[in-house]
Amino acid sequence: MWHGGSxxxxxxxxxxxxxSGYKRVMSDADVFSGRALRSTVTADAEVVLTVDQVxxxxxxxxxxxxxVEASPINPSDLGMLLAGADPATASAGDxxxxxxxxxxxxxxxxxxxxxxxxVGNEGGGVVVAAGSSDSATALLGRTVAILGGGMYATHRRxxxxxxxxxxxxxxxxxxxxxxxxxxxxxxxxxxxxxxxHTALAHTAAASNLGQMLNRICLADGIGLVNxxxxxxxxxxxxxxxxxxxxxxxxxxxxEELTEALRRTGATIAFDAIGGGELASTILAAMEAASSTEGxxxxxxxxxxxxxxxxxxxxxxxxxxxxxxxxxxxxxxxWLLPNFLAAVGPERADELRRRVADELSSTFAISYAFVLxxxxxxxxVIMARSFLMATGVKALVVPQG
Amino acid sequence: MWHGGSxxxxxxxxxxxxxSGYKRVMSDADVFSGRALRSTVTADAEVVLTVDQVxxxxxxxxxxxxxVEASPINPSDLGMLLAGADPATASAGDxxxxxxxxxxxxxxxxxxxxxxxxVGNEGGGVVVAAGSSDSATALLGRTVAILGGGMYATHRRxxxxxxxxxxxxxxxxxxxxxxxxxxxxxxxxxxxxxxxHTALAHTAAASNLGQMLNRICLADGIGLVNxxxxxxxxxxxxxxxxxxxxxxxxxxxxEELTEALRRTGATIAFDAIGGGELASTILAAMEAASSTEGxxxxxxxxxxxxxxxxxxxxxxxxxxxxxxxxxxxxxxxWLLPNFLAAVGPERADELRRRVADELSSTFAISYAFVLxxxxxxxxVIMARSFLMATGVKALVVPQG
Numbered sequence: 006m007w008h009g010g011s012x013x014x015x016x017x018x019x020x021x022x023x024x025s026g027y028k029r030v031m032s033d034a035d036v037f038s039g040r041a042l043r044s045t046v047t048a049d050a051e052v053v054l055t056v057d058q059v060x061x062x063x064x065x066x067x068x069x070x071x072x073v074e075a076s077p078i079n080p081s082d083l084g085m086l087l088a089g090a091d092p093a094t095a096s097a098g099d100x101x102x103x104x105x106x107x108x109x110x111x112x113x114x115x116x117x118x119x120x121x122x123x124v125g126n127e128g129g130g131v132v133v134a135a136g137s138s139d140s141a142t143a144l145l146g147r148t149v150a151i152l153g154g155g156m157y158a159t160h161r162r163x164x165x166x167x168x169x170x171x172x173x174x175x176x177x178x179x180x181x182x183x184x185x186x187x188x189x190x191x192x193x194x195x196x197x198x199x200x201x202h203t204a205l206a207h208t209a210a211a212s213n214l215g216q217m218l219n220r221i222c223l224a225d226g227i228g229l230v231n232x233x234x235x236x237x238x239x240x241x242x243x244x245x246x247x248x249x250x251x252x253x254x255x256x257x258x259x260e261e262l263t264e265a266l267r268r269t270g271a272t273i274a275f276d277a278i279g280g281g282e283l284a285s286t287i288l289a290a291m292e293a294a295s296s297t298e299g300x301x302x303x304x305x306x307x308x309x310x311x312x313x314x315x316x317x318x319x320x321x322x323x324x325x326x327x328x329x330x331x332x333x334x335x336x337x338x339w340l341l342p343n344f345l346a347a348v349g350p351e352r353a354d355e356l357r358r359r360v361a362d363e364l365s366s367t368f369a370i371s372y373a374f375v376l377x378x379x380x381x382x383x384x385v386i387m388a389r390s391f392l393m394a395t396g397v398k399a400l401v402v403p404q405g
Numbered sequence: 406m407w408h409g410g411s412x413x414x415x416x417x418x419x420x421x422x423x424x425s426g427y428k429r430v431m432s433d434a435d436v437f438s439g440r441a442l443r444s445t446v447t448a449d450a451e452v453v454l455t456v457d458q459v460x461x462x463x464x465x466x467x468x469x470x471x472x473v474e475a476s477p478i479n480p481s482d483l484g485m486l487l488a489g490a491d492p493a494t495a496s497a498g499d500x501x502x503x504x505x506x507x508x509x510x511x512x513x514x515x516x517x518x519x520x521x522x523x524v525g526n527e528g529g530g531v532v533v534a535a536g537s538s539d540s541a542t543a544l545l546g547r548t549v550a551i552l553g554g555g556m557y558a559t560h561r562r563x564x565x566x567x568x569x570x571x572x573x574x575x576x577x578x579x580x581x582x583x584x585x586x587x588x589x590x591x592x593x594x595x596x597x598x599x600x601x602h603t604a605l606a607h608t609a610a611a612s613n614l615g616q617m618l619n620r621i622c623l624a625d626g627i628g629l630v631n632x633x634x635x636x637x638x639x640x641x642x643x644x645x646x647x648x649x650x651x652x653x654x655x656x657x658x659x660e661e662l663t664e665a666l667r668r669t670g671a672t673i674a675f676d677a678i679g680g681g682e683l684a685s686t687i688l689a690a691m692e693a694a695s696s697t698e699g700x701x702x703x704x705x706x707x708x709x710x711x712x713x714x715x716x717x718x719x720x721x722x723x724x725x726x727x728x729x730x731x732x733x734x735x736x737x738x739w740l741l742p743n744f745l746a747a748v749g750p751e752r753a754d755e756l757r758r759r760v761a762d763e764l765s766s767t768f769a770i771s772y773a774f775v776l777x778x779x780x781x782x783x784x785v786i787m788a789r790s791f792l793m794a795t796g797v798k799a800l801v802v803p804q805g
Binding site: 084113116279280296326327329332334335336337338340342343346 | 513679680726727733742
């Protein structure tokens with residue numbers, strides 16, 4: 006048994022544990038150093054991706070070390086990974102991938118210039134070492150899901166209370182995507198209820214996240230208007246039971262959207278796209294849907310509260326608002342950590358438990374690619390389309 | 406004494422009351438019919454302004470009839486008055502003023518085509534007839550301020566509970582602008598507090614409303630960043646004691662704005678302009694001001710909640726958001742009636758009482774023009790600049 010940590014704060018390694026093919030943890034080196042993918046913005050306006058040897062450090066009393074088995078590439082990881090650089094500029098050499106930042110982008114990245122930033126918001130793995138506290142040692146050998154960045158790494162030290170403990174026998178790969186997509190989808194329906202709406206709309210609705218949201222809404226009886234960009238995406242969602250699917254490539258998009266919003270009563274939307282006029286179009290359609298219910302003419306529009314939250318940035322261009330929807334409208338950013346902070350730990354725990362309970366049903370995800378850390382360096386070069394395409398998700402397996 | 410109204414619901418006219426030069430009310434015709442300015446959008450895409458004979462109707466038990474002595478032209482009145490038509494298109498003839506709507510504007514005005522809409526949000530006057538209830542009769546002869554549209558008229562029937570009763574001896578002209586500007590300014594500082602901010606910014610800050618807001622903030626010890634468009638406007642506000650004034654025509658506007666936001670800690674702004682990039686610039690400056698306080702780099706930006714409310718539309722062009730300020734931001738419409746509904750009647754009453762108490766100090770307004778109803782028809786033709794210029798306010802005196 007390994008004892009480490011600072012004096013008086015012993016940590017405990019896994020002793021005699023060998024299931025799932027993992028070796029027993031015998032030495033400091035086995036557990037507390039490893040490899041991690043890191044992204045560095047240079048003062049020369051380059052982004053350098055490397056796989057580095059890193060020292061994980063011994064766990065404090067309330068911490069554990071997780072051997073990361075799998076971590077997804079979510080759209081929300083690309084900002085840290087690429088820092089806004091276009092993958093078309095990527096080149097390989099000396100065991101690193103180098104990209105070039107667009108002109109003027111460096112100014113907004115001052116906070117990370119010269120710093121090797123860890124990447125990967127979430128992951129699944131096995132607890133291979135623990136600090137001395139009861140809550141930490143109780144996790145030894147358990148499969149856990151974790152959130153907090155730096156998951157494109159062989160090992161991650163993290164607070165025991167940050168681990169979502171999964172049922173015995175859960176494949177760590179199934180634990181990889183417990184947080185970002187599932188909690189974002191649940192956060193959308195929770196936000197909808199907390200802010201007094203009864204149905205919602207969602208753009209880029211054929212994404213993994215969108216499919217998950219559709220399953221949640223079907224299970225919970227919530228009206229959902231799925232907004233997609235291609236007929237094939239509409240078919241995919243309808244095959245999964247979605248009743249309201251609107252295709253923005255349709256010639257009658259605005260009318261179809263307005264009718265779907267009227268049928269469902271959706272007055273809140275979550276938008277993954279961000280740029281362009283879509284958010285404004287949704288607000289206008291919400292206003293038209295609520296106005297056709299009759300009532301006195303007011304040049305200030307209806308009093309129906311119309312909300313769009315931008316939670317992604319698939320289109321980085323400016324958001325253009327035409328403000329032709331009265332005065333009872335709002336548009337803002339929506340970010341999972343801010344949502345979780347707002348609802349508080351108790352509600353956050355309830356949502357996490359639901360994810361754990363429905364991991365193989367509501368929150369199941371399929372991956373199109375499986376990549377080692379080194380292969381991820383080359384995957385970046387292949388094409389942005391692989392990283393950004395709706396529904397084509399990659400899984401990083403750091404131990405490979 | 407006149408008794409009117411429907412059977413069993415007698416109304417009471419003013420009997421024997423003659424101060425301030427008003428005649429005793431002796432007949433139905435004196436009180437319950439009069440003239441009103443009305444704005445009609447035609448199916449031919451014209452806007453026709455007329456002064457019509459209208460029947461006010463007898464007051465119900467809980468209603469009064471107010472002889473309107475004065476009503477301001479606020480920017481918020483122009484939408485109902487002009488329906489979006491450019492005053493440059495105005496022409497006079499047959500006792501009416503006719504304007505032409507821009508191409509495509511008719512579609513958004515379907516709710517008012519062919520309807521002669523009353524105009525004028527607020528006004529001050531004297532109660533000259535009342536319904537039978539105690540609360541209504543108690544108002545007979547009192548100078549009151551009223552809100553509710555249709556104030557560009559000689560008489561206005563309205564609920565007794567809608568009247569803000571002013572001190573004996575108050576000139577009705579001083580009662581003209583008790584609601585829109587004063588309650589909007591108070592609503593801004595109230596919204597600031599309710600949403601957890603401690604200081605605010607304001608655009609078009611040299612307006613009558615802006616000067617009022619400056620006086621409120623000085624009196625209440627609230628940090629206020631005044632954003633103006635010309636050096637002369639900055640001088641005007643500084644002469645009135647404003648400490649933080651930023652001129653958007655300055656070459657160093659963004660830096661000066663950021664510093665002012667940092668000094669005050671303002672994280673909420675109220676924007677009268679609406680179109681263009683100013684709201685986005687303010688959000689970016691708020692983010693820069695909060696980020697320079699240090700802290701961990703996050704590609705999602707700070708967790709400082711940054712809010713811009715658009716309450717006017719001096720620039721009708723689209724709002725352009727660059728979204729370069731993290732995810733904790735929001736922009737939305739702000740409308741006085743919606744605010745008053747949200748805070749509830751008790752708080753609304755407190756705010757109204759403060760206006761009444763400070764009518765000749767904090768909430769004093771000066772007018773550049775005084776217009777009869779008929780002169781208003783021609784005033785529209787003179788130029789949009791007279792209607793829209795910051796700080797140049799007109800007062801309508803319907804009895805003239």
